[in-house]
Amino acid sequence: AQSVTQLDSQVPVFEEAPVELRCNYSSSVSVYLFWYVQYPNQGLQLLLKYLSGSTLVKGINGFEAEFNKSQTSFHLRKPSVHISDTAEYFCAVTLSLEYGNKLVFGAGTILRVKS
Amino acid sequence: ETGVTQSPTHLIKTRGQQVTLRCSSQSGHNTVSWYQQALGQGPQFIFQYYREEENGRGNFPPRFSGLQFPNYSSELNVNALELDDSALYLCASSFGTANYGYTFGSGTRLTVV
Numbered sequence: 525a526q527s528v529t530q531l532d533s534q535v536p537v538f539e540e541a542p543v544e545l546r547c548n549y550s551s552s553v554s555v556y557l558f559w560y561v562q563y564p565n566q567g568l569q570l571l572l573k574y575l576s577g578s579t580l581v582k583g584i585n586g587f588e589a590e591f592n593k594s595q596t597s598f599h600l601r602k603p604s605v606h607i608s609d610t611a612e613y614f615c616a617v618t619l620s621l622e623y624g625n626k627l628v629f630g631a632g633t634i635l636r637v638k639s
Numbered sequence: 640e641t642g643v644t645q646s647p648t649h650l651i652k653t654r655g656q657q658v659t660l661r662c663s664s665q666s667g668h669n670t671v672s673w674y675q676q677a678l679g680q681g682p683q684f685i686f687q688y689y690r691e692e693e694n695g696r697g698n699f700p701p702r703f704s705g706l707q708f709p710n711y712s713s714e715l716n717v718n719a720l721e722l723d724d725s726a727l728y729l730c731a732s733s734f735g736t737a738n739y740g741y742t743f744g745s746g747t748r749l750t751v752v
Contacts, residue, residue, distance in 0.1 A: 629682050631680055632679075
């Protein structure tokens with residue numbers, strides 16, 4: 525069964541600094557990968573997804589992620605963060621894009637942007 | 640276009656009671672999935688409905704059940720509530736192949752006392 529490990533539970537960073545949120549997955553077969561963001565008292569919003577093709581994926585709000593098959597990683601990056609990026613970020617994996625196949629989420633990383 | 644709406648936003652129930660949570664899909668979406676997010680954890684898949692049929696289920700007991708209606712809205716029912724059922728319940732809808740990226744609702748916060 526697939527699993528997702530988010531290596532940092534909290535990441536504090538100063539405004540305008542770069543940030544990387546780490547995600548590793550475990551699967552013996554090909555996977556599809558997602559990053560979601562959750563603002564306080566809200567649901568999840570899709571930031572970006574890797575389905576196939578280029579391993580560097582660009583998403584909304586200036587975020588990007590790189591799929592590394594050999595290291596089974598899908599780290600999220602942003603070159604310059606804003607206070608408004610403070611939120612919880614979830615990495616997720618699925619084995620299939622077909623109906624009925626679940627997304628498996630990591631435990632989340634809280635990004636705290638300080639002024 | 641409207642997003643995914645869930646009701647109620649908050650709910651307090653007593654152990655042993657039954658609860659029904661409701662979800663209206665985003666316009667044009669015909670697939671609904673439900674997730675449970677316990678405090679400090681990532682969401683966990685409960686089940687998915689497509690065209691009114693359950694189409695996948697996670698590791699949850701039978702006292703978790705659901706319905707999808709012809710207008711693609713959905714209900715999550717939980718019987719014999721336990722304290723560990725306290726969580727944020729998220730509904731997500733999509734059209735066609737479900738995992739290209741759901742649209743999530745804001746969730747229902749259930750507290751069991």
